[in-house]
Amino acid sequence: MITSKQALDIILDNTENFGTEEIPFLESLGRILKEDIFADRDFPPFNRVSMDGIAVSYDTFTKGIRVFGIENIQAAGSTQLTLKDTEHCIEVMTGAVLPKNVDAVIPYELISIKNGKATVELDEIKRLQNVHLQGADRTNNERLLKKNTIISPAEIGVFATIGKSLVKVAKQPKVMIISTGDELVEVSEIPLTHQIRRSNSYNLVSLLQDLKINADTAHITDDKPLLKQRIEQFLTIYDVLLFSGAVSKGKYDYLPEVLDELGVKKLFHKVKQRPGKPFWFGYAVPFGMSEQDGDECHSERVERSEESHTVVFAFPGNPVSTFVGCVKYFYPWFKKSQEIEYENRQKAILSEDYFFKPELTYFLQVKLENNNGMLYATPVTGNGSGDLANLALADGFLEFPDDRNEFKKGEVFPLIMYR
Amino acid sequence: MITSKQALDIILDNTENFGTEEIPFLESLGRILKEDIFADRDFPPFNRVSMDGIAVSYDTFTKGIRVFGIENIQAAGSTQLTLKDTEHCIEVMTGAVLPKNVDAVIPYELISIKNGKATVELDEIKRLQNVHLQGADRTNNERLLKKNTIISPAEIGVFATIGKSLVKVAKQPKVMIISTGDELVEVSEIPLTHQIRRSNSYNLVSLLQDLKINADTAHITDDKPLLKQRIEQFLTIYDVLLFSGAVSKGKYDYLPEVLDELGVKKLFHKVKQRPGKPFWFGYAVPFGMSEQDGDECHSERVERSEESHTVVFAFPGNPVSTFVGCVKYFYPWFKKSQEIEYENRQKAILSEDYFFKPELTYFLQVKLENNNGMLYATPVTGNGSGDLANLALADGFLEFPDDRNEFKKGEVFPLIMYR
Numbered sequence A, B: 001m002i003t004s005k006q007a008l009d010i011i012l013d014n015t016e017n018f019g020t021e022e023i024p025f026l027e028s029l030g031r032i033l034k035e036d037i038f039a040d041r042d043f044p045p046f047n048r049v050s051m052d053g054i055a056v057s058y059d060t061f062t063k064g065i066r067v068f069g070i071e072n073i074q075a076a077g078s079t080q081l082t083l084k085d086t087e088h089c090i091e092v093m094t095g096a097v098l099p100k101n102v103d104a105v106i107p108y109e110l111i112s113i114k115n116g117k118a119t120v121e122l123d124e125i126k127r128l129q130n131v132h133l134q135g136a137d138r139t140n141n142e143r144l145l146k147k148n149t150i151i152s153p154a155e156i157g158v159f160a161t162i163g164k165s166l167v168k169v170a171k172q173p174k175v176m177i178i179s180t181g182d183e184l185v186e187v188s189e190i191p192l193t194h195q196i197r198r199s200n201s202y203n204l205v206s207l208l209q210d211l212k213i214n215a216d217t218a219h220i221t222d223d224k225p226l227l228k229q230r231i232e233q234f235l236t237i238y239d240v241l242l243f244s245g246a247v248s249k250g251k252y253d254y255l256p257e258v259l260d261e262l263g264v265k266k267l268f269h270k271v272k273q274r275p276g277k278p279f280w281f282g283y284a285v286p287f288g289m290s291e292q293d294g295d296e297c298h299s300e301r302v303e304r305s306e307e308s309h310t311v312v313f314a315f316p317g318n319p320v321s322t323f324v325g326c327v328k329y330f331y332p333w334f335k336k337s338q339e340i341e342y343e344n345r346q347k348a349i350l351s352e353d354y355f356f357k358p359e360l361t362y363f364l365q366v367k368l369e370n371n372n373g374m375l376y377a378t379p380v381t382g383n384g385s386g387d388l389a390n391l392a393l394a395d396g397f398l399e400f401p402d403d404r405n406e407f408k409k410g411e412v413f414p415l416i417m418y419r
Helices: A004-012 A058-062 A153-161 A200-209 A224-237 A255-261 A319-337 B004-012 B058-062 B153-161 B200-209 B224-237 B255-261 B319-337
Strands: A020-024 A053-056 A067-074 A089-092 A104-107 A111-114 A117-120 A143-145 A166-170 A175-180 A216-220 A240-244 A265-269 A280-284 A310-315 A347-350 A361-371 A374-379 A396-400 A412-417 B020-024 B053-056 B067-074 B089-092 B104-107 B111-114 B117-120 B143-145 B166-170 B175-180 B216-220 B240-244 B265-269 B280-284 B310-315 B347-350 B361-371 B374-379 B396-400 B412-417
Touching: A004 A265, A004 A280, A004 A319, A053 A058, A053 A067, A053 A117, A143 A153, A153 B200, A153 B319, A175 A200, A175 A224, A200 A216, A200 A240, A200 A319, A200 B153, A216 A224, A224 A240, A224 A255, A240 A319, A255 A265, A255 A280, A255 A310, A310 A319, A319 A361, A319 A396, A319 A412, A319 B153, A347 A396, A361 A412, A374 A396, A374 A412, A374 B374, B004 B265, B004 B280, B004 B319, B053 B058, B053 B067, B053 B117, B143 B153, B175 B200, B175 B224, B200 B216, B200 B240, B200 B319, B216 B224, B224 B240, B224 B255, B240 B319, B255 B265, B255 B280, B255 B310, B310 B319, B319 B361, B319 B396, B319 B412, B347 B396, B361 B412, B374 B396, B374 B412
Parallel strands: A067 A089, A175 A216, A175 A240, A240 A310, A347 A374, B067 B089, B175 B216, B175 B240, B240 B310, B347 B374
Antiparallel strands: A020 A166, A053 A089, A053 A104, A067 A117, A111 A117, A265 A280, A280 A310, A347 A412, A361 A374, A361 A396, A396 A412, B020 B166, B053 B089, B053 B104, B067 B117, B111 B117, B265 B280, B280 B310, B347 B412, B361 B374, B361 B396, B396 B412
8 A cells, every 4th residue: 555645646747738728817816827927018107106296397396496386287097298397397196197397296295286386395305206117116028927827816907907808827627526326316315214415526526616627527326337338438528537436345346447447547546544545546548549559540539639648536435535535636636737836835733632543644634723823723523534514614634644643732734724 | 094903993893784695505615604504314324334344243243253154235325234144244335324233344354255154353343343323423403514604615515415405695795896097998908108907906806706706897087977977876786886096185086075975974084004095985875865864765776775885995096005905904894794704813924024114004015935834924025006016926915013113023913815
């Protein structure tokens, strides 16, 4: 059995590139930018008035003149005016172009205006005061945003200001989420005594929504020929299959053998971790084109390039196992595939001693608290991997290493947050 | 001029209730739950097998019997079987109901099966081992989720498992985002030298998308009658108006007087802060029903109750001022309105000394790093409130108090994150 670290390394060695697409900038929040973004002009594009008031000539002011006849008004959005008489001033508005022949702005708060004249009660002013100089923030063609940035509201504003109506982002993988298990009925159904409703699929759907992936879902009963037929079809359509269930030692856990029969290459099955030990991972080479038979005739893949693999994450069917599997393994796989930071740098401080006996990596459910800039994690121990409701009491998982049993208050461990 | 704390207190004294609505559970991610959620049955609903293997009678095992004839198979999703001969066993699958007359599950890993007989090589077992007892996690009618929870993927799974197809969530306010300023042109246009493109509106749109609010947008030129006419109309339709611009001292900053003429009650104008000093906040009583004239005839409000106010946040037009205004004031107003935790408990540790002279609350742009569970904030100083591109280099704002100028490395300050 491999360790959790080995499992993650194998998964990260099998990332995929899904290409790029152009989408309207206002729909790009949370997506991954796939082009560098450059300034289309200087920022600001002109010497910009940054206070409402009057604009004067600094030299005139230093000559001792304190009363200025108002020659004109420079509004924001108007073409640049010129001060004709340098002993005059022009009223200027925030956001306006600084007029010609002036080089200092004195705000209304520091002047009085009467009979078309502005009187300034100041001993000194600075040249270019309250002027936001052309190119002071960024210059034309300067890079504003780097490729492979996750788009936040800050980036949306930058797209708008440079007129980037369409932005190039990473295409999302086509993902199918498949639950198995004859005990499962639909959310809208009333389960019999020995049945329960499907819930893992919907945990996965919403965990993927957080990544802006709209996944499809399917349920397959524990019927081997049917399972095989449906998966064969999904392999031709999807980039990723996420399974929940049917990977353990049960008589009807057909998934590993069905995947094998379909030529899906197993990279590992079972990881030294709790929850989620019987996790299976592998990939399918393009349909009709096994790795040995490179020149065999190809059958069609719907909407997919023939070079791309279908990656298969098959998580154990317990709710917490499936949930951890997604955030611990699928999330970094997705992020590395999209070429963004995928290493988990989040850590938290354990707030009380904890003991865990088995020599497995343990994902402990924790509640988080930011206490004066320090992130504390308090265990929210449930009844194990079947305890779905406990997930709603926690904020994330603390990851305990597999080489010891005692974890002390104040120690720091990697953290995976899900809210 | 009031302080930032006073401003926030006034804003939080003027929250609104937008009611509730029922939506499909899979569309509820990020929304606010408005009902307690109870278990519809025990969790698990039956004594559930939690390992694949054989189920035996504990008493039979303690009598020394180690070879058990396999009587039947209990699959997940099948009705409960009964062990007929207590010296036999039943093969059982994870997720299945524990059969009658057995009370311990021995996993396949610890047995060998030959000729229809299972041989156990163990000295002892425990009664009820590998059985997840009915009601062990939660009991029927126990509360699983509290009203006023922000819905995460964990809650989605709980909705699914109890068959909650429709969930009651807080209705979102109807929000209109209005930019002003004759210098602004559309994103798709090529600005003339003295023009720039609208960007603040889109920052706001995406900041609201993060709260799952789909806001409308409008642009109004610096034309007083037009401004008045459009705002009058918006007041009849929207719960919230978010303005960017036209609140300072400029000749065309008509907004405060227009709002006054329309009977919108000013609660404050100008806050001791940077950026964003000329921030204006107030509310409109229902149209045709001023606070003095309670019994005047009412005109219609489209899709709104006549009791609800329209709340008006008018932020200064500099990009960083608008951005800070939204996350510092609108966000907590929205959260308190929806009855969720609105106090900002996030804090970060300043990673280097910083000096800021004016006696104003200062919102410093910072880059964040989680270093061993401690959250460090490093200044990303731009060129002031007009420097839109700088927002994309930072992750949030550190809030410095207005009563001093020096801020030391290692000190802890409130943090507002926007990514």
